[in-house]
Amino acid sequence: SPLIRLSDYRPPAWRVTTIELAFDLGIDSTEVTSRLQLQRDPAQRLPLRLDGEGLELLSITLDGQPLAEGAWRYADNVLEVDGVRDDSVLETRVRVLPAANTALEGLYLSGSREAGFLLTQCEAEGFRHITFFPDRPDVLASYTVTLRADRERFPVLLAGGNPDGSGELEGGRHWARFVDPHPKPGYLFALVAGRLQKIEHDYITGSGRKVALVIWAEPDAIGQCGYAMDALERSMRWDEQTYGREYDLDVFHVVATHDFNMGAMENKGLNIFNAKYLLADPDSSTDDEYRAVEAVVAHEYFHNWSGNRVTCRDWFQLSLKEGLTVFREQQFSADMNSASLKRIEDVALLRRAQFPEDAGPLAHPVRPAQYAEINNFYTATVYEKGSELVRMVAGRLGREGFRRGMDLYFSRNDGHAATLEDFLGALGEANGINLMPYLAWYAQAGTPRLSARGQYNAAQRSYTLTLSQYTAATPNQPGKQALPIPVKLALFDRDGHMLPLHLVGDDAEASGATERVVVLDAAEQTFVFQQVPSAPVPSLLRGFSAPVILECDYSPDELALLLRHDVDGFNRWEAGQQLAARAFDNLRDGNATQALDAWCGALAALFGETGIDDALLADLLTPPGEIELAERERMVDPSHVHALRLKLQEHLALRIGREALQQRYEALAAHTNRELDAVSQARRRLKRRVLDLIAAIDPWGAHVLATLQYDNAPSMTDRLAALSVLVRGNAPQAPAALLHFRERYADNPLAMDKWFSVQTQLPGDVVLERVQLLAQDAAFTLKNPNRVNALFGAWARGNPDGFHRVDGSGYRLLGQCLQQLDAINPQIAARLATAFNGWQRLEPTRHAAALAVIDWLVAQPNLSRNLGEIVRSMRH
Numbered sequence: 001s002p003l004i005r006l007s008d009y010r011p012p013a014w015r016v017t018t019i020e021l022a023f024d025l026g027i028d029s030t031e032v033t034s035r036l037q038l039q040r041d042p043a044q045r046l047p048l049r050l051d052g053e054g055l056e057l058l059s060i061t062l063d064g065q066p067l068a069e070g071a072w073r074y075a076d077n078v079l080e081v082d083g084v085r086d087d088s089v090l091e092t093r094v095r096v097l098p099a100a101n102t103a104l105e106g107l108y109l110s111g112s113r114e115a116g117f118l119l120t121q122c123e124a125e126g127f128r129h130i131t132f133f134p135d136r137p138d139v140l141a142s143y144t145v146t147l148r149a150d151r152e153r154f155p156v157l158l159a160g161g162n163p164d165g166s167g168e169l170e171g172g173r174h175w176a177r178f179v180d181p182h183p184k185p186g187y188l189f190a191l192v193a194g195r196l197q198k199i200e201h202d203y204i205t206g207s208g209r210k211v212a213l214v215i216w217a218e219p220d221a222i223g224q225c226g227y228a229m230d231a232l233e234r235s236m237r238w239d240e241q242t243y244g245r246e247y248d249l250d251v252f253h254v255v256a257t258h259d260f261n262m263g264a265m266e267n268k269g270l271n272i273f274n275a276k277y278l279l280a281d282p283d284s285s286t287d288d289e290y291r292a293v294e295a296v297v298a299h300e301y302f303h304n305w306s307g308n309r310v311t312c313r314d315w316f317q318l319s320l321k322e323g324l325t326v327f328r329e330q331q332f333s334a335d336m337n338s339a340s341l342k343r344i345e346d347v348a349l350l351r352r353a354q355f356p357e358d359a360g361p362l363a364h365p366v367r368p369a370q371y372a373e374i375n376n377f378y379t380a381t382v383y384e385k386g387s388e389l390v391r392m393v394a395g396r397l398g399r400e401g402f403r404r405g406m407d408l409y410f411s412r413n414d415g416h417a418a419t420l421e422d423f424l425g426a427l428g429e430a431n432g433i434n435l436m437p438y439l440a441w442y443a444q445a446g447t448p449r450l451s452a453r454g455q456y457n458a459a460q461r462s463y464t465l466t467l468s469q470y471t472a473a474t475p476n477q478p479g480k481q482a483l484p485i486p487v488k489l490a491l492f493d494r495d496g497h498m499l500p501l502h503l504v505g506d507d508a509e510a511s512g513a514t515e516r517v518v519v520l521d522a523a524e525q526t527f528v529f530q531q532v533p534s535a536p537v538p539s540l541l542r543g544f545s546a547p548v549i550l551e552c553d554y555s556p557d558e559l560a561l562l563l564r565h566d567v568d569g570f571n572r573w574e575a576g577q578q579l580a581a582r583a584f585d586n587l588r589d590g591n592a593t594q595a596l597d598a599w600c601g602a603l604a605a606l607f608g609e610t611g612i613d614d615a616l617l618a619d620l621l622t623p624p625g626e627i628e629l630a631e632r633e634r635m636v637d638p639s640h641v642h643a644l645r646l647k648l649q650e651h652l653a654l655r656i657g658r659e660a661l662q663q664r665y666e667a668l669a670a671h672t673n674r675e676l677d678a679v680s681q682a683r684r685r686l687k688r689r690v691l692d693l694i695a696a697i698d699p700w701g702a703h704v705l706a707t708l709q710y711d712n713a714p715s716m717t718d719r720l721a722a723l724s725v726l727v728r729g730n731a732p733q734a735p736a737a738l739l740h741f742r743e744r745y746a747d748n749p750l751a752m753d754k755w756f757s758v759q760t761q762l763p764g765d766v767v768l769e770r771v772q773l774l775a776q777d778a779a780f781t782l783k784n785p786n787r788v789n790a791l792f793g794a795w796a797r798g799n800p801d802g803f804h805r806v807d808g809s810g811y812r813l814l815g816q817c818l819q820q821l822d823a824i825n826p827q828i829a830a831r832l833a834t835a836f837n838g839w840q841r842l843e844p845t846r847h848a849a850a851l852a853v854i855d856w857l858v859a860q861p862n863l864s865r866n867l868g869e870i871v872r873s874m875r876h
């Protein structure tokens with residue numbers, strides 16, 4: 001398929017100023033009438049060309065006149081019309097088939113024909129599956145939408161914008177109209193129709209306007225929407241207080257569906273959510289899921305300004321809205337919960353999902369230069385690395401400066417489609433700083449490696465820090481340039497105290513602080529600190545001040561010192577992670593135990609101390625994951641990585657001691673409740689970790705504890721943690737617990753997803769047969785994205801040892817699944833296929849087996865553009 005290139009961007013030859021849409025809704029067949037008020041760009045003399053995919057054209061008129069045969073052509077997903085003048089009105093009537101739409105893009109049916117409801121998903125290019133339109137984000141139109149449907153089958157009719165009347169029609173039908181006063185691109189259009197129930201809450205904005213907040217769900221789920229409503233209200237207040245941004249319509253609708261390709265969608269005035277990120281109750285949701293609901297509700301709401309009021313000029317600018325909105329969401333979550341725990345979570349995700357992406361065949365810049373299928377670019381790079389880039393810039397400007405810059409960005413671009421240059425330009429201009437050097441970060445793929453070397457000169461009492469950077473080549477990008485890398489740092493003395501910093505070249509005023517930022521903006525630079533009384537231990541990249549891989553030859557003792565004393569919660573955890581990675585190397589190489597001793601010793605000491613937060617302790621006791629550890633290997637054997645990581649935890653548990661673990665477990669278990677306050681959540685988190693550590697040295701004892709915990713669990717968090725220990729330990733109690741879980745939650749799709757996922761964590765080769773068995777289960781279907789991800793996604797991504805079978809049968813199973821799935825839902829197939837990422841560094845046997853399956857996929861006829869692009873790129 002042809003590549004779309006950023007360098008080919010041209011402004012639209014035709015714009016649409018207003019669109020009037022009318023839907024005659026039906027499950028099998030829906031008719032869509034659209035009236036476009038067109039506007040020609042006088043500088044371009046091109047015929048009118050509108051996007052349209054899979055539309056059955058029923059009628060077409062131009063300025064009220066039926067168009068002659070030959071005056072229009074509809075081929076290759078483009079409708080071309082002759083004789084259109086500036087100011088012309090084009091009316092089309094088309095038919096679409098919602099129930100047959102398994103790709104879940106455009107207008108489709110969620111749930112069963114009898115009880116389900118109709119909804120739309122338009123980002124990125126779904127609007128062209130609904131009507132003919134210039135389906136690109138820089139064409140902003142005013143929308144008037146009329147929905148007509150059978151009242152009994154579709155009692156609720158919703159579209160974005162403010163309600164503008166409703167009424168009865170003949171034959172038991174009814175109608176409702178919505179007018180959106182804010183011009184928007186087609187990707188933000190949405191409608192929902194069906195039997196839904198609601199909860200409502202009146203919100204008063206900072207300036208005193210009343211907004212009706214309405215959350216809609218199917219009858220059996222409406223009782224699980226209260227937490228989302230609470231999170232929505234807090235998000236709205238936070239955006240007013242933090243960014244001065246108010247909501248701008250009279251109503252804000254939110255709808256939950258079980259059939260959705262991603263997390264949620266920020267359609268103007270009508271957000272649509274994957275039920276997984278909206279529904280929550282203690283009996284079926286874990287603490288992590290509650291926090292995910294809070295974050296995603298906030299994320300979609302924040303898009304109302306960062307994405308909707310100011311949208312993207314083209315899809316290459318996707319990170320303009322996504323990176324920025326992830327950053328805003330992360331700030332919000334940090335404010336609502338613990339900031340350092342949030343930072344740990346975000347960096348762990350970056351390392352697990354984005355660093356491997358940036359190091360493999362799918363590596364692409366945050367602003368890609370080309371794509372075949374834009375839906376393949378909703379990636380960890382665009383989202384998470386994009387957020388890190390905003391964070392670097394925000395850090396550079398400081399709190400007030402960033403707010404000043406954001407105010408200018410919003411006011412200057414309000415109602416427009418903007419670029420990353422507009423963003424950095426406004427932020428810089430409001431602060432008198434040139435931020436354009438940061439554009440290089442957006443254009444360059446790959447994770448920079450930052451090397452730090454320190455040298456202490458006792459005679460001069462000076463400490464010289466040399467920083468250098470290097471980024472390895474990535475596909476299509478052999479040469480790399482130096483990037484501006486802000487390094488937040490502190491120096492510790494050997495007793496664990498921070499030293500005042502006197503950097504050569506600073507004026508007296510800046511001198512003496514214990515923490516500061518230096519910016520490396522060349523291949524290598526040197527920074528000299530004076531008045532340093534003794535050889536210090538540097539704490540670098542505090543708070544993870546730049547998305548890089550830090551290489552610094554700390555001794556194990558130095559890392560242990562930071563782990564015990566660093567006051568930056570993130571860097572304290574980070575020191576532990578670095579030390580754990582070195583301990584892993586000790587076990588792998590078998591030639592030293594220094595790091596292993598230091599890691600176990602420092603954590604055993606912390607375990608015995610009081611005063612450390614339970615949740616932070618739980619995170620400190622968790623070594624880097626298997627994917628992260630594999631990233632450090634030249635040649636990867638996933639089973640070996642898995643086994644060594646288990647060994648690592650066994651050493652840690654032994655050092656802490658079975659008795660101490662038991663005591664802590666019992667103390668934590670004594671508090672058992674289902675409250676969501678930070679202290680209760682932290683206890684559950686630590687309890688889960690302690691139980692895991694017990695399982696590492698005394699599986700039998702752990703299984704007894706886990707069975708009790710399962711039976712008495714007041715919340716899903718405790719229940720699932722216990723079940724997971726039983727399953728991962730292949731405990732004799734596991735089958736009965738799984739059976740019980742299944743019966744108890746048979747009618748709860750989100751809980752059933754967990755039933756599927758937890759079983760993908762079975763150890764060893766046996767998991768493959770389990771996955772095959774589960775794929776035949778009556779409750780499994782390839783048509784539901786959540787179910788597919790819960791089984792195949794959780795297995796291929798969450799159980800590297802079980803997926804990367806040395807005989808290649810794991811790859812073949814995934815390959816067959818992808819082939820079938822691609823015919824049903826190409827977006828989900830393409831995303832699942834990224835589980836092959838990293839195959840090039842597998843040891844030779846697995847490498848050959850994975851390649852054979854990738855090649856087999858590439859050779860399949862009729863591959864979708866989505867899956868085709870991913871599997872072909874895998875060969876890079």
Ligand code: B3K
Binds near residue numbers: 124266
């Ligand atoms: N903007 C949507 C993602 C759309 C994905 C299209 N394949 C959700 C979000 O990022 O908020």
Ligand code: ZN
Binds near residue numbers: 299303321322
């Ligand atoms: Zn988003």
